Amino acid sequence: MSRFGVRRVTWRALRARRRELAALGGWSLVESLPALLAGYLVARAVDEGFLAGRLVNGLAWLGVLGVAVLVGAAATGRTYRSLGAVVEPFRDEVAAQVVRGALRDATRADGRPDSAAVTRLTHQMEIVRDTFAGLLMVTRGFLFSAGAALLGLLALAPVVAALAAAPLLAGLVVFLAALPAMVTHQRAYVRAGEQLGQSAVTALAGHRDVLACGAQARVTADVERWVSAQAAAERRLARMAAIRSLSLGIGGWLPLLVLMVAAPWLVERGLTAGAVLGALIYVSTGLQPALHTLVQGLGGGGLRYAVTLENILRTYPESDHQRPSAPAVRPPTGPAGRSPAVEVRGLTFSYGPRARPVLQNFSLTLADRDHLAVVGPSGAGKSTLAALMAGLVPPQAGTVHLAGATVAEVDPAVLARMRVLVPQEAYVFTGTLADNLRYLRPDADEQTLEVALDALGARPLATRLGGLGAPVAPALLSAGERQLIAAVRAWLAPAPLVLLDEATCHLDPALEATVEAAFAQRSGSLVVIAHRISSALRADRVLVLDGGEPVVGTHEQLLARSATYRALVGCWDDDSVVSSRAASARPG
The missing domain is CATH 1.20.1560.10 (ABC transporter type 1, transmembrane domain)
Incomplete structure (x- = not known):
C-alpha cells in the first residue's frame, strides 16, 4: 500500500x-x-x-x-x-x-x-x-x-x-x-x-x-x-x-x-x-x-x-x-427434513493436554426451530459449548454439523451466515443506531429495522437515542442498552442458528422475556446459555452441564431426573414461584 x-x-x-x-x-x-x-x-x-x-x-x-x-x-x-x-x-x-x-x-x-x-x-x-x-x-x-x-x-x-x-x-x-x-x-x-x-x-x-x-x-x-x-x-x-x-x-x-x-x-x-x-x-x-x-x-x-x-x-x-458484504443467503441444505439444524457428534474438548475435559464424547441434535436452554454451575462448559457450536474453537475429537455441513470444513465467510453468537459483553461501535443494527444485515431497510425494534422491545431505547439516524456513543450506553442493541442486530441477521451466551443478563426479566420470545418465534434454532430460571422455563428443552454426564430434558423431566438442576432451581427461585412460572410458560 x-x-x-x-x-x-x-x-x-x-x-x-x-x-x-x-x-x-x-x-x-x-x-x-x-x-x-x-x-x-x-x-x-x-x-x-x-x-x-x-x-x-x-x-x-x-x-x-x-x-x-x-x-x-x-x-x-x-x-x-x-x-x-x-x-x-x-x-x-x-x-x-x-x-x-x-x-x-x-x-x-x-x-x-x-x-x-x-x-x-x-x-x-x-x-x-x-x-x-x-x-x-x-x-x-x-x-x-x-x-x-x-x-x-x-x-x-x-x-x-x-x-x-x-x-x-x-x-x-x-x-x-x-x-x-x-x-x-x-x-x-x-x-x-x-x-x-x-x-x-x-x-x-x-x-x-x-x-x-x-x-x-x-x-x-x-x-x-x-x-x-x-x-x-x-x-x-x-x-x-x-x-x-x-x-x-x-x-x-x-x-x-x-x-x-x-x-x-x-x-x-x-x-x-x-x-x-x-x-x-x-x-x-x-x-x-x-x-x-x-x-x-x-x-x-x-x-x-x-x-x-x-x-x-x-x-x-x-x-x-x-469489500461489500456477501448477500444474505441461507447455506445450502439437503431436502427438507434430511439434515438437523445442529448436530454434535462425539464432542470432546479440554483446555490443555492434561486438563480434565470440559466435554467428553458429547452428542446433541437440534431440529429447525428448536429452542434449547443450557444451564449449569460456573465453569461447567456452557460458553465452551457455544463456542464449539459456533466453530470459534476446534474440538479435540468429534464434529459439529450445521445444516448438514461440517463446521470445520465450512469457509469462514459462509459460516458467518450460518450462525450468530451473541456474547455477554456486547459490542456497540461509534456510528448511527441504524449502522449498528445493519452490521450483520447491511441490506435491511428502515421498515425492517423498525419491525425489529418493536419485536425485541427496543423502541423506548431508540426513541431516547433520537431514532435510527441518531449517533450512538458506546461509552454513554449502559451494559443493558448495549446488550439490547446487539440482540436486535442478531435478530436481524440471516443466520438460521442463534447462540445467546448470557447475552441478556443485564436486561430486566420482562425485557429479557420479550427478547427471548422474539428469537423463539424467529425462523431457525435458538440456544440460550441461561442465567435465570425463566430462560429454562421458556425453552423447549434444557441441557444440564455440571462436569458429569450431561442431561437433556424438559423442565419437569429434569426436576425429577437431575439433582444439579433441582439445586440450580432452588438457588434461582423458590418452588412456588417456579411452579407458577412453569404453569404459565407451558401450554395445558
Missing part, C-alpha cells in the same frame, strides 16, 4: 464527515477572530489613541481586542468537540479493518491466530488517532490563522500584505518540496526498527541454540547490521530537521526582516507608525506561529501518521475493509 492509499483513505474519511468538518471550520473561523483583528486594532489604538494623545480611545481599541480574544478562547473549546466527531469514527473504521484482517488470517484454512495483533492494534490505533487529530488541528490552524493575518495585512495596506506573503510562500514551497523525502526517511526508520526488533527477539528466543552451535558472532553481526541501519535512518531523518528550520526561517522570520527593512520606505509612502506596528504584530503573532505549527506538525506527527497508516493498510489491505 503506497502513500496514495493513505491519501485515498484519509480523503474518503474527510468526505464522509463533511458536516462535522463544516462545524470544525465554523468554530475555527470564530477562533481566528483575534488573529484577524489584532494588528488592525493595535494600529488604531496607536494612531487614533496614544500618538494622538487620546488615552481613552487607545484603551477602548485594546478593549475591543480583549473581547475578541475571549470570544476566540470560547470557540477553541468547541473546536475540540468537533474534532472528536471526525477523529473517533475514523479510528473505529481503521480498527474494524485491522480486526477483520486479523480474524481472516486466524480463521482461514492455513491461518494461525496472531496474539500480537491486539498489541499492534492498540499501539498503532493510538498513533493514527492522535496524529490524525494533530494533522487536522495544525492544518486548519494554519489555514485560518495565516489567512486571517493576511486579510488583516491587506486591510492595513496591500503592499504590506505582498511583502509578507512572498517569503511565506517561498518557505512553504521549500517545506512541501522536501516532504516526500521526509516520508521516505521516516518509513525507512520505522522499517529498520521493526527489523531490529524481530532480529533481537529471534536471537533472544534461540540463545541456547546459538550458544550450542557457536553462532554468537553471526547472530551478533545480524543484530548489529539492523542497529546500524536504524541509526543511519535516524541520522537521515534528523537531517530533515535542517530543512524544516530553513523553511521556518524563510517563511516565518524573513517577513519580519523585510518589514523592518522596508519600514522607512513604507512610512514615506504614507503608512502610519500604528500600521507598521500592526503589520509586525500580524506577522509575529499570526503568520509566524501558524507556519511553525504547520511545519512541526506535518514534519513530526504527519510523518508518523502516514507511515503507521501505510503499515496498517499494507498488512490488512483496504480491499478487505471495503
Whole structure:
C-alpha cells in the first residue's frame, strides 16, 4: 500500500464527515477572530489613541481586542468537540479493518491466530488517532490563522500584505518540496526498527541454540547490521530537521526582516507608525506561529501518521475493509427434513493436554426451530459449548454439523451466515443506531429495522437515542442498552442458528422475556446459555452441564431426573414461584 492509499483513505474519511468538518471550520473561523483583528486594532489604538494623545480611545481599541480574544478562547473549546466527531469514527473504521484482517488470517484454512495483533492494534490505533487529530488541528490552524493575518495585512495596506506573503510562500514551497523525502526517511526508520526488533527477539528466543552451535558472532553481526541501519535512518531523518528550520526561517522570520527593512520606505509612502506596528504584530503573532505549527506538525506527527497508516493498510489491505458484504443467503441444505439444524457428534474438548475435559464424547441434535436452554454451575462448559457450536474453537475429537455441513470444513465467510453468537459483553461501535443494527444485515431497510425494534422491545431505547439516524456513543450506553442493541442486530441477521451466551443478563426479566420470545418465534434454532430460571422455563428443552454426564430434558423431566438442576432451581427461585412460572410458560 503506497502513500496514495493513505491519501485515498484519509480523503474518503474527510468526505464522509463533511458536516462535522463544516462545524470544525465554523468554530475555527470564530477562533481566528483575534488573529484577524489584532494588528488592525493595535494600529488604531496607536494612531487614533496614544500618538494622538487620546488615552481613552487607545484603551477602548485594546478593549475591543480583549473581547475578541475571549470570544476566540470560547470557540477553541468547541473546536475540540468537533474534532472528536471526525477523529473517533475514523479510528473505529481503521480498527474494524485491522480486526477483520486479523480474524481472516486466524480463521482461514492455513491461518494461525496472531496474539500480537491486539498489541499492534492498540499501539498503532493510538498513533493514527492522535496524529490524525494533530494533522487536522495544525492544518486548519494554519489555514485560518495565516489567512486571517493576511486579510488583516491587506486591510492595513496591500503592499504590506505582498511583502509578507512572498517569503511565506517561498518557505512553504521549500517545506512541501522536501516532504516526500521526509516520508521516505521516516518509513525507512520505522522499517529498520521493526527489523531490529524481530532480529533481537529471534536471537533472544534461540540463545541456547546459538550458544550450542557457536553462532554468537553471526547472530551478533545480524543484530548489529539492523542497529546500524536504524541509526543511519535516524541520522537521515534528523537531517530533515535542517530543512524544516530553513523553511521556518524563510517563511516565518524573513517577513519580519523585510518589514523592518522596508519600514522607512513604507512610512514615506504614507503608512502610519500604528500600521507598521500592526503589520509586525500580524506577522509575529499570526503568520509566524501558524507556519511553525504547520511545519512541526506535518514534519513530526504527519510523518508518523502516514507511515503507521501505510503499515496498517499494507498488512490488512483496504480491499478487505471495503469489500461489500456477501448477500444474505441461507447455506445450502439437503431436502427438507434430511439434515438437523445442529448436530454434535462425539464432542470432546479440554483446555490443555492434561486438563480434565470440559466435554467428553458429547452428542446433541437440534431440529429447525428448536429452542434449547443450557444451564449449569460456573465453569461447567456452557460458553465452551457455544463456542464449539459456533466453530470459534476446534474440538479435540468429534464434529459439529450445521445444516448438514461440517463446521470445520465450512469457509469462514459462509459460516458467518450460518450462525450468530451473541456474547455477554456486547459490542456497540461509534456510528448511527441504524449502522449498528445493519452490521450483520447491511441490506435491511428502515421498515425492517423498525419491525425489529418493536419485536425485541427496543423502541423506548431508540426513541431516547433520537431514532435510527441518531449517533450512538458506546461509552454513554449502559451494559443493558448495549446488550439490547446487539440482540436486535442478531435478530436481524440471516443466520438460521442463534447462540445467546448470557447475552441478556443485564436486561430486566420482562425485557429479557420479550427478547427471548422474539428469537423463539424467529425462523431457525435458538440456544440460550441461561442465567435465570425463566430462560429454562421458556425453552423447549434444557441441557444440564455440571462436569458429569450431561442431561437433556424438559423442565419437569429434569426436576425429577437431575439433582444439579433441582439445586440450580432452588438457588434461582423458590418452588412456588417456579411452579407458577412453569404453569404459565407451558401450554395445558
